[in-house]
Amino acid sequence: MHKLILKNNQSPGDIVMLTAAVRDLHRSYPGLFQTDVRTCCPEIWENNPYITPLIETDPGVEVLVCEYPLIHLSNTHPYHFIHGFIAYLNERLGLSIQPGPFKGDLYLTDQEKAWMSQIMEITGKNLPFWLVAAGGKFDFTTKWWAHERYQRVVDHFEGKIQFVQVGESGHHHPPLRGVIDLRGATTLRQLIRLVYHSHGALTPVSLLMHLAAAIPTKRPTPQNRACVVVAGGREPSQWEAYTHHQFIHTNGALACCDNGGCWKHRVKPLGDNNPGDRPENLCVDVVGDLPRCMDMIGAEDVIRRIELYYQGGALQYL
Numbered sequence: 001m002h003k004l005i006l007k008n009n010q011s012p013g014d015i016v017m018l019t020a021a022v023r024d025l026h027r028s029y030p031g032l033f034q035t036d037v038r039t040c041c042p043e044i045w046e047n048n049p050y051i052t053p054l055i056e057t058d059p060g061v062e063v064l065v066c067e068y069p070l071i072h073l074s075n076t077h078p079y080h081f082i083h084g085f086i087a088y089l090n091e092r093l094g095l096s097i098q099p100g101p102f103k104g105d106l107y108l109t110d111q112e113k114a115w116m117s118q119i120m121e122i123t124g125k126n127l128p129f130w131l132v133a134a135g136g137k138f139d140f141t142t143k144w145w146a147h148e149r150y151q152r153v154v155d156h157f158e159g160k161i162q163f164v165q166v167g168e169s170g171h172h173h174p175p176l177r178g179v180i181d182l183r184g185a186t187t188l189r190q191l192i193r194l195v196y197h198s199h200g201a202l203t204p205v206s207l208l209m210h211l212a213a214a215i216p217t218k219r220p221t222p223q224n225r226a227c228v229v230v231a232g233g234r235e236p237s238q239w240e241a242y243t244h245h246q247f248i249h250t251n252g253a254l255a256c257c258d259n260g261g262c263w264k265h266r267v268k269p270l271g272d273n274n275p276g277d278r279p280e281n282l283c284v285d286v287v288g289d290l291p292r293c294m295d296m297i298g299a300e301d302v303i304r305r306i307e308l309y310y311q312g313g314a315l316q317y318l
Contacts, residue, residue, distance in 0.1 A: 001031075002032060006018065006036070007065045009039065009040050010040070012044060016211065020105050022037070023105040024086055035052065043187065064092060068084025102243065105214065119197065127318070128161075130198060130202060130306075133166055134174065135171060138272070140266070142267055143234060144294070146294075146295075149297075153306070154176055163176070163180070164180045167183045195225070199226060202302070203228075204231065209245070213227070230294070231249040232248075236251060236260035246305035264291070265281040266282055267282070268282070
C-alpha cells in the first residue's frame with residue numbers, strides 16, 4: 001500500500017480539479033494507494049471515500065506538492081484542466097492514470113441532500129433558481145465582466161428566472177438588483193449545497209463554474225447543470241470549458257488571443273504590490289474598464305445562451 005499526502009494551496013477551483021485526479025488515481029489503481037490531502041479548503045473533501053487520514057512523519061508516507069505544468073501547453077495542445085494534476089502524478093510516480101468522468105469529484109451526504117435549500121428558508125417556497133457570480137478576485141481582474149451587463153441579464157429574466165447572487169467577502173462582487181443576495185453569506189460547504197439545489201449558474205471562469213460541473217443535479221433530468229460562462233480570451237477554451245456548458249469565448253478573434261489565451265492577470269495596475277501589476281501581466285487591449293475580449297461579449301449574447309436551455313426543453317421558466 002503506497003501512502004500519499006497531496007498538498008496544494010491554490011484556489012478552490014484548482015482543488016476541485018485535484019479531486020478528479022485523486023478519484024482517477026484510485027480508479028486506475030484500485031487498492032494500491034491510501035491518499036490524504038493538505039489544501040486550503042477541506043470542505044471540498046468532506047465525505048470523500050478516497051481520503052484516508054495520514055500523518056506526514058509516519059514511515060512510508062510520501063508527501064507531494066501537486067502542480068499542473070501541463071498548463072504551459074494549454075494554448076496549443078488538446079488538454080483540459082482536468083488532465084493537469086493527473087499528468088503531474090503520472091510523471092512523479094511513474095503511473096498511467098487514466099482520466100475518468102469529465103468533472104470534479106465532490107460528495108454530499110443523503111442528509112445534506114435532504115436539507116431544504118437556503119433559498120427555501122428565505123422565501124418559504126421551493127423556487128428553482130440560478131446562481132450568479134458577478135465579479136471575481138482582485139488578482140485576476142481580466143476575468144471580470146461589466147456589472148451593468150450582468151444587471152441587464154437579470155432584468156431580462158425578471159419573473160422567469162430567480163437569480164441568487166453569491167461571492168466571497170473581500171472579492172469584487174458589486175450588488176445586483178432583483179436577486180436574492182447571499183454575497184459573503186455562505187461558507188464553502190453551504191455554497192456546495194446551494195449549487196446542488198440550483199438549476200444553473202452564470203459566472204466568469206471561476207470556482208462556481210467547476211462546482212456547477214462537479215456537483216450532481218438534484219433532479220434526474222437534465223443530467224448536467226446548466227451553466228453560462230463569460231470567458232473572453234484570457235484562457236484557451238479547451239483548457240476550461242465543459243461540454244454541457246455554454247462557454248462564451250473570443251479566442252481567435254483578437255491578435256492578443258489568436259493562438260489560445262493571453263493569460264494576462266489585470267486590466268490596470270492596482271498598486272498593491274501583486275505580481276499582476278507587472279507590465280507583462282497587464283491586458284494589452286483595454287476598452288474602458290474591460291479587456292476588449294470581454295467587452296466584445298454583450299448582455300444579449302449571455303441572454304441567448306441562457307435561453308437555449310429553456311428553448312431546448314432542458315429547463316422550464318418560473
